[in-house]
Amino acid sequence: MIPTLALVGAPNSGKTSLFNWLTGSKFKTVNYPGATVESHVGFGLPIYGTPFRAVDTPGLYSLIAEARDEHVTVEVLSQADVSKIILVMDATQLERHLLLAVQLKELKVPFVVALTMSDMSGAQKVDVAQLQKLLGRPVVLIDGRLGGGVKDLVQKIFADFESEPENYDFKLDLMKQDVVQQTELARSIGKKVYAAPPKSLESKLDAWFLYSHFSLLFFVLTMAVLFTCVFFLAAPFMDMVDALFSWTSGLALSLIGENLFGRFVSTGVIEGTGAVLVFVPQIFILFLLLGFLEESGYLARASTLIDRPLQAVGLSGRSFVPILSGFACAVPAVMATRNLRSPRERWIAVFILPFMTCSARLPVYALLLAFLFFGEPAWKPGVTLAAIYFASLLVGGIAALILHKILKSNSNAHFMMELPPYRWPRPWLILRAAVRKTFSYVRKAGPTIFVFVLILWSLTHLPYDSSLNQSEQLASSYMGQVGHHIEPFFKPMGLDWRAGVSLGAAFVAREVFVSSMAVIFNLTDVDENSMQDRLLGQMQQATFADGTPIFTFASVTAMIVFFMLALQCLSTTGVTIREMGSWKFGLIQLVTLNVAAYVLAVATFQILS
């Protein structure tokens, strides 16, 4: 019979990565407590020489427990076919992880300790020989990231197989000591083998960064720097990506020629790829900074500071960073919600993220506010823009509150946050994680976004007629035809089919609204600087068939309301579908937000006109 090894250990002790090293299994190593809910079984890789089975169990701190998941572990250990237990302990968390060792020792079951190192410097401080002596069991150091020590561990396990009986009795009632005595014993062992780093520095830093009034100031400053970097630092890189793809697109068009295939390759495929890659700088910078804050230990403190106000709307301190990032761009922000532990909280956070005033809305607001405050002092549109920013946060808060009230709350957002020790971030690690997350965006969300962009391209470019100019082409496209037919749909908002088609085209990215308006008003061959003025002039003159002006205070304000609420961004929907793993969620959000935007925009127009 093939011997079975059971892996036991506290949550986040490195159990799952050891399991992966042993079995080569494709089970994902999830990096938060409680990731393993069921037990996983795999077969040992041939490189270890001896055939064996390995069982991964849910993490636990103590064998004496009532919670459901932890019973799975006790059940696995009680099974007759488990021949040996591998107890996984994290060297940096030894004090908490030793309780299991004490309990297993008392039960007199055969186990080997795998001491994992989440942090090399921490592991070096553990007196392995002393630990081995006090526990009376073999202890092997394991490098969870590189797999060092795993072979040694397997050898140790099978080396003393002969000296021990293959079967053992696992009965919890054999324990004589109660858990309080066991904890004391674990503590005393911990003190003998591990010199805990002095906590005075941590306490001093916490006094500044967590408990004092200065902590709030520091929080605001840190978040301002984070936002500034995601918003402004990424901008030149995004422009570079944009310029590169415009150039390639132009090149492709001139090489292939002005025909349907040329248009498809240049404005469809190449610019569609650009639409995916344009978010890369923001995503990379956001995750670089988040990694830095997380590694330094500050992110946990920041979440603790801001938890209270967010609790009121069903969110927690962890949601703050995604929401803040949403003011730059919802795409990286949706990805940043990966840090949220509670599925319900993540649901609410992702749902409200598109309300935040992202950078793609700025060119649209610039145009519409310039129209509203034509010839008036510059502070007026400035103040209005600030009000729009604030209002978007308010709308997000209200929406979260509504969701918080209507969603079943059997899994309320928890806020339990380990406050790790402060330490200098390791740049290499952060860089690698940021690169990995950026690639995962390109690989996972990229294809979905690309397909959406191509669909929209087909709607705005087909059927193709080479005799038409760009403006006529857009007007006669499927989008244009539909726009003509559903003008009655835009009429209650005070808009004609041209503005309606531009709103439709803006689903590829909100700022496309401006260029689309320019195309449809036939302003293609003017330089960018004078374009806004020319477009404003055209908008002022535009009328319905009966001669009444289209763009008025009421209709433009209605459009601003529409842009504030609508989820007019297929990239966001694409990344949301991938991140939430649910088409349903993405589509419900897309429909809900746009219907709400339409209804409120209509109401705004009807009240104001």
Added chain:
Amino acid sequence: MIHLDALPKGDSAVISKFSGMDATIRRLREIGFYEGGRVRLKAKMFFWGPIVVEVGALSVALRRVEAHCILVTKDSEK
């Protein structure tokens, strides 16, 4: 026996038992609270924010409603 959120700042205690929703208790166990474990209340955040508790060698921030699920025996009561 008192609820953890009622423990005065700076005081230590031993966890006696848990009471509350299963999901909350499970999360508390996952993060490292267990019967017999030692805790010390390090700080209470302003505006009724979370409290910071030392459990073993680790600091944990948790909401007062969650801390309320943990019943502790103060060292002086033993």
